[in-house]
Amino acid sequence: MALLELDGVSKAFGSLKAVDGVSFKVEAGEIFGIAGPNGSGKSTLFNVITGIPFGPDRGTVRFDGTEIQGWRGHRIARLGLARTFQRETSFDGLTVFENALMGSSFGAASQPAAAAREAAAEALEFVGLGAENFGRPAGELSVFQRKCLMLATAIAMKPRMLLLDEPASSLTKPEIDSSIELIRRTAARGITILLIEHVLTFLMSLSQHLLVLNQGTVLALGEPRAVISDARVVEAYLGTRRAAA
Template sequence: MTVLKIEGMSKTFGGLQALTDVNIDVQEHEFFGIIGPNGAGKTTLFSVLAGQIPPTSGRIVFNGTDITGWPAHKIAANGLVRTFQLMRPFESMTVLENVAIASHSKIRSTSKARQHAKEVIERVHLDKYLTAMSGTLSTAGLKRLELARALAMEPEVLLLDEVLAGLVPAERAPIIDLLREIHASGITIMFVEHIMAAVMALSDRLLVMHEGQKLALGEPKQVIEDPTVIEAYLGEEYA
């Protein structure tokens, strides 16, 4: 079943063509990877999907409903939720308070929102930092907090923007395991990533973007062996 359909998506910023006629179908419970060089349009695509910026043309269909042009809060409330590469929690608030704010998008009761937040924090294995100020967390801790805030909104589709960026190799494996746990719970995941080992380990299908366009899409091993992908992004080590 197609849960997210992107049809003819284009986005311009003045004279800059950031996206050009992008067409993608994401299937329910898929782990959908996206790679490409810097400036390829990956984050712009996520920003359009999540409602942070409007598309210039094209449409977005989520669970059979055209959500093109919806505001970000309405898209998130309906189950399409994104994270950001640059984590910006409320640093003067605790981990629990940060996640409870996100829980309030679904739960009106303050006490119930806090309880839900505690459960989500435990789910991302951050419970020992429950009362810590978010500004004191390490980069790996902030990544988990960003995931917790997204999960507190009870997403059906989760858009992850470089969740492994800034982590040393020893920190990546636990986050990859956490992503597998989240996916196994029934959440569809689209993720932008530059760490190819993670991309290959997690992706059911892999999209390669280049200069705002879809360069290749398919089974990961087949995609990375495509000569056009090697030339545009991967380099000689994949040749």
């Protein structure tokens, strides 16, 4: 049985269909990539899956066989589904450790304070924000470090599945390479990953399956090399003239 399954999921804002009848499955243990041009509905799709800040208008979202559409975001998170965001989101007035501790205290596993602190520290060490960073205000971190902090906070929640929204945005080439390796190591912990990214080479290096959205609908879905060779995908990214060339 798939860990995550969407069936006919849609979300509209007035007459704009941001997500329109999207269906796919993510198996436990895999890295599943989602691509698409700007405005194709990728982040809206993450929103309706996680209930942050809204759910779908219609369709079914199942996590480990349980229908979660219409659930509040905190309830979905505590079921074991966590996410990061496009922008580097943190509580800047809190320390690095306090940010991670919020994740471990809030997450799926109910644990005493000492265990929550241990989970926060382990997650920070895992992403490369060692003890020398624990007391730093989060607002002092670099863009890459803030992305690592988002990931650590999510990992500290002990999720079964992690949704990553454009983790490579605003990063340098060496930082992108480090991010790829960090995502691989995260998956090796047994965390299933659903990944949005504009950079197709990033997705190709990580994903077992690739879905491409365009104007809210599924344009292509399958093995990554076959998907990026699809003429419709090439046209969506490059335009009709350049695709023909």
